[in-house]
Amino acid sequence: MAVMVEAPAPATAEVTDRARRERRMGLMLSAPAFVVMVFVTAYPLIYAVVLSLYNYRLTDPAGKEFVGLGNYATVLTDPVWWTDFSTTLLITVFSVAVELVLGFAFAFVMYRILRGRSLVRTAILVPYGIITVVSAYIWRFAFQLDSGFVNQWFGLGDYNFFGNRWSSLFVIVLSEIWKTTPFISLLLLAGLVQVPEELQEAARVDGATAWQRLKRVTLPNMKAAIMVALLFRTLDAWRIFDNPFIMTVGANKTETLSFLAYRQNVTLVNLGAGSAVSVLLFLTVVVIAFIFVKGFRTDLSQVRGDR
């Protein structure tokens, strides 16, 4: 049985004193990290917001001009943004959905296996240890017409995987899945380990089938772990850059939102529109995180290792 931890009683005078000291201590301990965060995160963020209000080219300083929210209107009404948005959405939905199912399967294997446990765990985790750019090259070379072996293996002849949108996206999503399923299964394994064995036993004694135990006992007790895994992976997939950059350079409508931001900011040095794209990308990330936290009704701050 889970041990129910009693919430601390409403503070009495002496506890308040102690609590206050602890809180002050906590603030002092976290202050340096907070200051660093403000410098490395808040400052660029605010600067990006300011830049996004200008029509500004790095190489045309004299042409800098305040346009208010004009860049946002331009970006949001441009087909390029929406094509990239839909590409990013497709990649995210497909890769995360497949990864969740596969990740569960791997997590169960890693959890239940008795012999050769460390070998299996290592084998499953290998792809995650490979740098994304390197894995992108591996997949590109595998599917490319001149150097690839995939066509030969599957008898596909001269089929050009990077010649159109859907087959390019297929390869990109496949490599994403290959690369990050280990990550999601690792998080799920951590959740699985936390499901109390007593609960499983009690359910078994009560006559619950394996499916019922999974649905009623395992999954509900893993909610926080699932959410963390999904949230991390969704945000990761949403910011995908390396794979399309290496495999297609954004051709055939495989450009993602991060790629668009990169192109505007770095290639075209169009800092105004580029910053607007970056800020919008940031907002979509916030919205995704918000949806996940609300949707799962899990308060992460309450998730502790006391069970």
Next chain:
Amino acid sequence: MLTWYINPDNGGQGRLAESCAAASNGGYRVDVQVLPNDASQQREQLVRRLAAKDSSIDVMSLDPPFVAEFANAGFLRPFDAGDAAAFTDGVLKGPLTTAYWKDQLVAAPFWANTQLLWYRKSVVQAAGVDPNRAGFTWDDMIKAAEGQHRVIGVQANRYEGYMVWINALVVSAGGEIVGNVEAGKDATPEIASPAGDAAARIIGGLARSAAAPPAMPNAGEEESRSTFQGDTGGFMVNWPYVYSAAKEDVTGGGIAQSVVDDIGWARYPRVTADQPSRPPLGGINLAVGNYTTHPAEAVALVKCVTSLPNNIAYMVDAGNPAARGAAYDDPKVREAFPMADVIRQSINDAGPRPITPYYNDVSTSVQLTWHPPGEVEAPATPKETATFMSDVLQGKRLL
């Protein structure tokens, strides 16, 4: 110690750096840094460093289309009037035009490149045409190729090489892609004009004709070269390197000597019979970084590298045509380049790509709207380009 950022070549620039450093009698030493292969990646790296005011960039090898952008951003150190003469004396007209921004000399032409018309002697003989005749046009060429069931090699993939072709056609017809360039983003697209229409008619017409190679929409320099050297090859527009490359292919066993013997060359074809063509212009200019801490030594290095003897040495060593006209009279050059006179004349009369700080936007707008070549129509395509380009320049559309 000076740092010279170069575009990759066969090592010729590195050798010039060494000999110039030796000739300076201890005045300076040169560290050569090689930039990425691709011209746009070279630009990206230089822009990133210069925007951060990197003082390690003393001298850089710069693609001519980027000169205006860099100069406008204040990245280049203009040359003194006193030095200017040394950098412009005897330089052919084509490269000279790319070295200025707002009437100030900001770069020194080092080597220049141009495209020629390459033809198979057997094909033109059978067709009864003479590409070297004044007044030989694109239409003449398409008709001759069609008649002989041969194809014309062009660069029509969606990349900078396609822009090179489109620009050459527009300026050869007496127009320009964009005007009033000093106004920056308020420059006016001029491509929706009779000259733009003439260019669109040639490109769309060729793409839809029997003279179009099957892979024309994906063809770059190398693809057109291999088409031209193949059984269906008749004509090709391309840079002079193709001649030595063909000879190397013979050594490597790729093609027979008879193919090289069959190759002829002429000036870039005309758009209209009564107006001389303006061939494409490429090459490399040298510029001094504005944040350098050794400006005097950097200028001295540029002076040495771009001198006439070094122009000749580099042309023979690296195979890249010189920017100074007198180089083409050198016996060693004439031996290596049997077509030296045509190259010199072409570079002198070449029409540069638009000189604007927004060159990237201009070029990409054109590439996006003119691809695939089979769908290019006059006057619809040039009109669409003009609207799109103007929106992009004004920040109303994303690229």
